Amino acid sequence: MIQLEEAKERLILVGVSEQDGDDTEDSMEELKELVATAGASVAGMVIQKRETMHPGTYVGKGKVEEIRELLIETQATGIVCDDELSPAQLRNLTDLLDVKVMDRTLIILDIFAMRASTNEGKIQVELAQLRYRATRLTGMGRSMSRLGGGIGTRGPGEKKLEVDRRLIGSRISQLKRELEEVRKHREINRGQRTKGKIPIAAIVGYTNAGKSTLLNTLTDADVLEEDMLFATLDPTTRQLELPGKQQILLTDTVGFIRKLPHHLIEAFKSTLEEAKYADYIIHVVDASNPQADKQMHIVYETLRSLGVEDKKILTLFNKQDARTDDEPLHDFLADKTINISAKYGIGLDAVKEALADFLRADKILVERVIPYQDAGILQAVRKMGELLEEEYQPEGIFIKAYVPMELYGKIK
Numbered sequence: 318m319i320q321l322e323e324a325k326e327r328l329i330l331v332g333v334s335e336q337d338g339d340d341t342e343d344s345m346e347e348l349k350e351l352v353a354t355a356g357a358s359v360a361g362m363v364i365q366k367r368e369t370m371h372p373g374t375y376v377g378k379g380k381v382e383e384i385r386e387l388l389i390e391t392q393a394t395g396i397v398c399d400d401e402l403s404p405a406q407l408r409n410l411t412d413l414l415d416v417k418v419m420d421r422t423l424i425i426l427d428i429f430a431m432r433a434s435t436n437e438g439k440i441q442v443e444l445a446q447l448r449y450r451a452t453r454l455t456g457m458g459r460s461m462s463r464l465g466g467g468i469g470t471r472g473p474g475e476k477k478l479e480v481d482r483r484l485i486g487s488r489i490s491q492l493k494r495e496l497e498e499v500r501k502h503r504e505i506n507r508g509q510r511t512k513g514k515i516p517i518a519a520i521v522g523y524t525n526a527g528k529s530t531l532l533n534t535l536t537d538a539d540v541l542e543e544d545m546l547f548a549t550l551d552p553t554t555r556q557l558e559l560p561g562k563q564q565i566l567l568t569d570t571v572g573f574i575r576k577l578p579h580h581l582i583e584a585f586k587s588t589l590e591e592a593k594y595a596d597y598i599i600h601v602v603d604a605s606n607p608q609a610d611k612q613m614h615i616v617y618e619t620l621r622s623l624g625v626e627d628k629k630i631l632t633l634f635n636k637q638d639a640r641t642d643d644e645p646l647h648d649f650l651a652d653k654t655i656n657i658s659a660k661y662g663i664g665l666d667a668v669k670e671a672l673a674d675f676l677r678a679d680k681i682l683v684e685r686v687i688p689y690q691d692a693g694i695l696q697a698v699r700k701m702g703e704l705l706e707e708e709y710q711p712e713g714i715f716i717k718a719y720v721p722m723e724l725y726g727k728i729k
Contacts, residue, residue, distance in 0.1 A: 325357060326357035326394050326417075326467055326468055327358050327359075327360040327391065327393045327394050328352055328358070328360060328395050328396060328419075329359075329360055329362070329363060329384060329387055329391070329393045329395075329396045330345055330348055330349060330352065330359055330361070330362045330363070330397050330399065331362075331363050331364075331365075331376060331384060331396050331397065331398045331399065332344065332345045332348070332362075332363070332365075332398070332399035332400075333364070333366075333367060333370045333375065333376060333399070334367075335367065335368060335370070340611060341399070342364070343608055343611065344399055344575060344576070345362060345364060345399055347574070347575065348399050348421055349362070351428065352397060354428050355424050355427050355428050355468050356467075356468065357467075357468055360387075360391040360393040361387050361391050363380065363383065363384055363387065365380045371406075373406065373409050374406060374410055374413065375398050375400070375402060375406045375410065381410070381414070385414055388416055394416065394417060395416045395418065395419060396410070396414065396416065396417075396419070397420065397421065397423075398418075398419070398420045398421065399576075400420065400421060401420050401421065401422045401576075401578065407420070407453060417469070419468065419469050421576055421578075422576075422578040422580070423468075423469045424468065424469075425574070425577070425581065426442070426445055426446050426449060426578065426581070427471050429445070430443075430446065437499045437503070440495050440499060442472075443472055444492040444493065444496060445578070445581045445585070446472065446580075447485055447492070448489065448580045449578070449580045451485050451486070451489065514700070514701045514721065515565065515566050515700075515701075516564075516565050516566070516679075517566045517567075517568060517597070518566070518567050518568070518595055518596065518598065518599050518631075519568050519591050519595035520532060520567060520568065520570060520599045521570055521573070521592050521599070521616060521620065522573070522600055522601035522602060522603075522616060523572060523573055523574065523603065523612035523613075523615065523616055524572025524573065525572065525603065526572065526601045526612070526636075527601055527635040527636060527659045527660070528570070528572065529569055530635075530659040530660055531599075531633070531635065532555060532569045534660075534662055534665060535555075535557055535567065535668070535669075536556070536557050536567060553568070554566055554568045554569075555567055559669050559676065560670055561677075561703040561704075561705070561719075562699065562703065563676050563677075565597075565672055565676065567599070568591045568595065570589065571585060573615055573616050573619045574615070575611075577619065582619075582622070582623075589619075589623055590623065592620060592623065592625045593623055593624055593625050595628065596628070596629075596679075597629050597630070597631065597672070597675055598625070598628050598629070599631050599633065599672075600613070600630055600632040600633065600648070601633050601635050601659075602632060602633065602635060603635060604634035604635060604640055604646055604656070605636040605637075605639035605640045605641070609634075609646060610646075613632075613648060617650060629675050630648075630651045631651065631652065631654075631655070631675065632648040632650075632651035632653070632655075633655055633659075633664075633668065634646050634655070634657065635657050635659050636658060636659075636660070637657060637658045637663065637664070638661055638663070652675075653674075655668055655671060673703075676703070677703060680702060680719035680720055680721050680722075681719065681721075682717075682719055683717070683719075683720055683725065683728055684716070684717045685715070686710060686712055686713045686714065686715050686716075687713050687714045687715075687728070688712070689713050689714070691713075692713075692714060694724075694727060695714065695716070697724055697727075698716065698718050698720055698728075701720065702718050702719050702720035704716060704718045705717045705718055705719070
């Protein structure tokens, strides 16, 4: 039996540069990666310099004609605009070009639909997709019908999204109820972790910076590692033993990206908030990427929008093995920075030492003799603190240890 593969979509990328020196070219290169991750190829790229995006067609009329000619010349099947299109822009471009018209947001949502593996992830993706489409249903029948199959129509678990406006509102309400239940469950889990008194560090960073590789190398976790955008979508938490037998929980989070759709930030709030409720932040940066400084800025902007503030930050300049220059990188918002290669395990001992120092700085050094009848407190010291010395004496057990404030009051 002969199996016919679905033809790979060929797309023209379209961007608008509103001022000299902006990051449009970098953003377009990133869009090229996003399109490849979604399973399509790039047939061409068009950037128009103009003071502001055209309210009706995103680019000017002359540029629309240029794109139409390029579509015929390259036999491309559609276009992707680098900014989120309004319903009017989407409808007008579809009418003028008579091809599949998509935007950056739709591509990111499509990738998320492919990547979602847990129930929570699937609910979050479908909710974000439906919210995006709900604002684009009016007068968009033809635009949506041009999507056909493939990119832009995938739902979590590869099911095809239905966009019937009569059903979309009730489906959004149902998904919000389901997500609220999942959120409550996540809060219970988070509360149990907090009750266990083991500190938590959230691993954050730009997409494809190497967060999953770091988690896997440090803890032997089995998280998907791929050299592509948004390889990991669902958060994973693993325990790590630090020097002095201190314990810490590491939580991997979804990667950030420029122009991250607000539909996604809203839908994925409960996942992204892992960083908000963590004790420490581990910021992983792809040091081999020429855009490392800009990517760091985008990560911090996203963290601020989520209300992540006043936390100790350990920044790891990763992928040192792939760097082609010796230019030092700086992160003035971090409490400490370390050069590493998570892939080859370089610098990871220093990472553990730095995390141990973070934990130690938040504890109090005590030297006490614990009466034998209170010896049970030793177990809590070992779990929550760092036991430096232990000596059995006639009157009790002498300890020298770093302990957290909540335990300090219990040690007489």
